[in-house]
Every structure is written in structure tokens, then in C-alpha cells.
Amino acid sequence: MIKYLPSFFTCCNLICGFIAILVGDYYTSSILLLFCILFDMLDGLSARMFNAQSTLGKELDSLADMVSFGIAPSYLYFLLTPLTGLFAYFVPSLFVLASALRLAKFNIIPSSPSFLGLPTPATAFFLVGLYFSYHHESDFVVGMLSNPFYYTLIAVFFFVMMLSNLRMFTIKGLNKNIWRNTYLLMQLLIFVSLLFVDYKIAIPVSVLSYILLSFIQNLMVRFN
Numbered sequence: 001m002i003k004y005l006p007s008f009f010t011c012c013n014l015i016c017g018f019i020a021i022l023v024g025d026y027y028t029s030s031i032l033l034l035f036c037i038l039f040d041m042l043d044g045l046s047a048r049m050f051n052a053q054s055t056l057g058k059e060l061d062s063l064a065d066m067v068s069f070g071i072a073p074s075y076l077y078f079l080l081t082p083l084t085g086l087f088a089y090f091v092p093s094l095f096v097l098a099s100a101l102r103l104a105k106f107n108i109i110p111s112s113p114s115f116l117g118l119p120t121p122a123t124a125f126f127l128v129g130l131y132f133s134y135h136h137e138s139d140f141v142v143g144m145l146s147n148p149f150y151y152t153l154i155a156v157f158f159f160v161m162m163l164s165n166l167r168m169f170t171i172k173g174l175n176k177n178i179w180r181n182t183y184l185l186m187q188l189l190i191f192v193s194l195l196f197v198d199y200k201i202a203i204p205v206s207v208l209s210y211i212l213l214s215f216i217q218n219l220m221v222r223f224n
Helices: 002-023 028-049 055-079 087-108 120-135 139-145 148-163 182-223
Strands: 114-116 167-169
Touching: 002 028, 002 055, 028 055, 028 120, 055 087, 055 120, 087 120, 087 148, 120 139, 120 148, 120 182, 139 148, 139 182, 167 182
Parallel strands: none
Antiparallel strands: 114 167
């Protein structure tokens, strides 16, 4: 039965993502999406721990991620749109399109200790952070999401990052020597520090710092 544990977590991920769409509330649905991220992590951890990887599980995981990290957060983004007409539908659709293309790409490339492009859960985590910040009335986030230019720019930026060839560090690349996990440790330190400095924007800023640190890591590798 243990071999079905990863698929169980994947199904929990899928169900929470679907309910998040049905609820259609940017705050309550965001909490459900955090559970999706948790279940997605447990899915991968249990599959590696019990050597329970399978082709079916891989495909199921992609379908669940498409709902939970592609469609659901994009729908919530639409609920906050300052745009009108066709653009109100088109801009949130960029997240859906990028998620679909990235997940399809992920399924056909060899396994690697790093990500190629920004993962869909990371993008969803960023959006969830925006929604929490919006709920807590962060002046910066409310102003940004109320501005058609910045609202569109966010979608375009993450569309590009998800489909980019930027190598991004991941927990799968952990080294037994703790001091060789420099970028992961820096990312953790940034996130914890942000929680104390301004918890309202801790999540979205930490995702942006993850992208920045990945850029720096790539530059260091290239020039060394």
C-alpha cells in the first residue's frame, strides 16, 4: 500500500486546488493553495523516500499541478483584475498557458538536481503571497494590483520566467556538507528575515529573491 502514498498526496493536492476554484475567494482559496503546495512536497518526498516513482504518478502529478498551480491561482488573479474587456481575461490566462507549457516540458526532460525555469508551485506561492498581502491591505501590493500596467507586468514576467532556461536551485540539490548549500541557506535566511521585517510581503519578495539568487548562481558558475 505504501507505493500508493505519493498518489494519495497528489489527489489531495488536486482536490484542494479544485475546491479553491469553487470557493473563488482570493483569501480562503489561497489557504487551500498552501495545502496544495504542502501536498505537492509530500508527494515528491514520499516518492523518493519509498522509491515509489511511477509513470502514472508523474502524469497524475502534472495534471494536479495544472489545476492547483496553474488554473486556480490564475482564476484568483482574474478576480482582482483592474483591466476591462478582453485584456481582463487574457492577462490571467498567461499564467495558465505558461503552467501548461512548463509542466509538459518538465515531463520530457531528464531528471536534474536543479529546475529549468521557475517551477509552477513557486509561481503559485508568489501569487498566494500577493493575495495575502492584498487581504492584509499592504499599500504597496494593493496599489500594484490596482494598476493595469503593473498587474500586466507581473503576469508577463512570470510567463517569461516559467518558460526560461534559467537553472534554479532546489532542495533536491541539497549537499551533505551544509556549507555547500549556500544559496538555499541564503534563501531561508531572507524568508525568515522578511517575516520579521514585514510579514505582509514576505512570501512574494522571497520568491523574487529566489529568482535573483538563481541568477547570481548561474553567473557565478559561468564565470568560474
